Amino acid sequence: MSDFADLLDSLAHAPSRVLTADGAFDAPTLRARALAIADALQARGARVVASRLDNGPDWLALDLALRARGLVHAPLPTFFSAAQTAHALARSGADLLVLAHATPPIPDTVPLLPGLRVRVLESAGASMPAGTACITFTSGTTGQPKGVCIADDALLTVANALVEAARPLAPARHLCLMPLSTLLENISGLYGALLSGADIAVPPLAEIGYSGAAGLDVGRLLTCLHRYAPHSLIVFPQLLLALVTAAEQGVTLPASLRFVAVGGGRVGPALLARADALGLPVFEGYGLSECVSVVALNRPGAVRAGSVGRPLPHARVSVVDGELHVAGVRCLSYLGEYAQPPGAIATGDLGHVDDDGFVHVTGRRKHMFITAFGRNVSPEWVESELLQHPLFTQAIVLGEARPFNVAVAWLHQPDADAATVQRALDAVNAGLPDYARVARVIRADRPFAAADGLLTDNGRPRRDAIAHAYADAIARVYDDASVFPDSAPTQELPA
Structure with a gap:
């Protein structure tokens, strides 16, 4: 033709x-x-x-x-x-x-x-x-x-x-x-x-x-x-x-x-x-x-x-x-x-x-971040592991210059209790090296959507926009953390 x-x-x-x-x-x-x-x-x-x-x-x-x-x-x-x-x-x-x-x-x-x-x-x-x-x-x-x-x-x-x-x-x-x-x-x-x-x-x-x-x-x-x-x-x-x-x-x-x-x-x-x-x-x-x-x-x-x-x-x-x-x-x-x-x-x-x-x-050059311990992390890799668990529907992972990583996530069961979220997070982290693990989960208050400016037209997350939308919750996670995640239990925090 x-x-x-x-x-x-x-x-x-x-x-x-x-x-x-x-x-x-x-x-x-x-x-x-x-x-x-x-x-x-x-x-x-x-x-x-x-x-x-x-x-x-x-x-x-x-x-x-x-x-x-x-x-x-x-x-x-x-x-x-x-x-x-x-x-x-x-x-x-x-x-x-x-x-x-x-x-x-x-x-x-x-x-x-x-x-x-x-x-x-x-x-x-x-x-x-x-x-x-x-x-x-x-x-x-x-x-x-x-x-x-x-x-x-x-x-x-x-x-x-x-x-x-x-x-x-x-x-x-x-x-x-x-x-x-x-x-x-x-x-x-x-x-x-x-x-x-x-x-x-x-x-x-x-x-x-x-x-x-x-x-x-x-x-x-x-x-x-x-x-x-x-x-x-x-x-x-x-x-x-x-x-x-x-x-x-x-x-x-x-x-x-x-x-x-x-x-x-x-x-x-x-x-x-x-x-x-x-x-x-x-x-x-x-x-x-x-x-x-x-x-x-x-x-x-x-x-x-x-x-x-x-x-x-x-x-x-x-x-x-x-x-x-x-x-x-x-x-x-x-x-x-x-x-x-x-x-x-x-x-x-x-x-x-x-x-x-x-x-x-393996990821996007512009998305890669370096933790406070000098380890390079491609967030797409960690996110793909999160999204393979049935509980996590949407997620982005953040950790630039931080001692541990956090995720902002929309859950398949938005009303799941803290213990359920923790079990899911533990299961995901078990397959990741320590520097890539997610220490804290911040629950999104609604799905990421293009209409809100949080997704691109083909469904990819707009990381900067999501991080800005949940900036206060992210700041609270790091401000409240007094210990590194490998010596303290991980937990979820509300947005």
């Missing part, structure tokens, strides 16, 4: 179907909807089109329409705050914002086609490199979305690599569990599925069980899995933990699963071992938006526990001063910035490549 126009043309005779709770429709119907959307947008003279749509067939049709006609798509996550949305729209220079029809109609919008409305924007244009086809927004530590500009050929290159990686397992039905505005789901769940002729299940996020950016109803998720009986899924570590925990408690998972890719954060080896013991076909991977999503992936015939797999053909990974650098397919630039300098991209991720070419990621 040489370009997206060819891909859209191929849907006239493709076997793929789009599945929803209301039924299924075939690839020719998807193609017809995409062409109708493309004609309607071009009639309005659009060049850059932003969208804020829930997962569903119209998300697919809109994206394919823009790809095939050479227009720029700037998809916005539905959980972006009003301020984040306004910032992203201004930065993108979008001419139109596409929204789903609502009753009553959304103010300041006009019909585009049945089911879709648009808001005409006063665009001042945007500084983006030639060839930009997609602007994917990733939230940085400041909370303001950062636009990454990507070309069509890069999107297709990565999509084709993922198709080849999964080919031995022949997944013929993919269930989109991530928002389609997430670059990984967009490339693998949409383009990859269509390139391989697979069916695509695109339920709205509420049907999956999501509420906001962090809430998840596991019962609804399991119902969704059984309804669509997918062969392939892409999940974040927390979602994998929810599935593994449910299965360990006797809940039956679909026997149809063949390929469960997990990424977006470090996955502890114990969680992967638990998944393997259940017979779940889990394959850990690694990527970043600047490298157009997936860089490395464990895949059939090439799996190494504790690694994120070997690089895919379009990527080359090296290590410079303990930091992973990636060359090959890459973004064009950030919005409003000049093109990236040539050469490999410094990822900011710590890790190594073993003798057999498997990539190992």
Whole structure:
């Protein structure tokens, strides 16, 4: 498939179907909807089109329409705050914002086609490199979305690599569990599925069980899995933990699963071992938006526990001063910035490549802290151990220049008593060296959420924001500590 126009043309005779709770429709119907959307947008003279749509067939049709006609798509996550949305729209220079029809109609919008409305924007244009086809927004530590500009050929290159990686397992039905505005789901769940002729299940996020950016109803998720009986899924570590925990408690998972890719954060080896013991076909991977999503992936015939797999053909990974650098397919630039300098991209991720070419990621350079005893601690490592215990749902670990480490955590059982929390913490610490152990747990008063500025758009914790939100409680822990944790019992403190 040489370009997206060819891909859209191929849907006239493709076997793929789009599945929803209301039924299924075939690839020719998807193609017809995409062409109708493309004609309607071009009639309005659009060049850059932003969208804020829930997962569903119209998300697919809109994206394919823009790809095939050479227009720029700037998809916005539905959980972006009003301020984040306004910032992203201004930065993108979008001419139109596409929204789903609502009753009553959304103010300041006009019909585009049945089911879709648009808001005409006063665009001042945007500084983006030639060839930009997609602007994917990733939230940085400041909370303001950062636009990454990507070309069509890069999107297709990565999509084709993922198709080849999964080919031995022949997944013929993919269930989109991530928002389609997430670059990984967009490339693998949409383009990859269509390139391989697979069916695509695109339920709205509420049907999956999501509420906001962090809430998840596991019962609804399991119902969704059984309804669509997918062969392939892409999940974040927390979602994998929810599935593994449910299965360990006797809940039956679909026997149809063949390929469960997990990424977006470090996955502890114990969680992967638990998944393997259940017979779940889990394959850990690694990527970043600047490298157009997936860089490395464990895949059939090439799996190494504790690694994120070997690089895919379009990527080359090296290590410079303990930091992973990636060359090959890459973004064009950030919005409003000049093109990236040539050469490999410094990822900011710590890790190594073993003798057999498997990539190992151990944490983020900017997150690493040094304790008062001079020991380097990668908090992602400790957090992944915490999150493998069923009691801990979200957590960050802190300890820069301190004699012991503390965690701010949201518990799966918010009303668990102190003894229960202590037993869970003891169990986690038993598998950690003394310098990495968590001495005190501060209970979060609510889940970390993107709407509160405590999570990024793909569910990663904003450490500085969380530390600021619980600064008083953290200060009390250290102010009240009169002894080092190896000579005193650990305890939890309220926020």
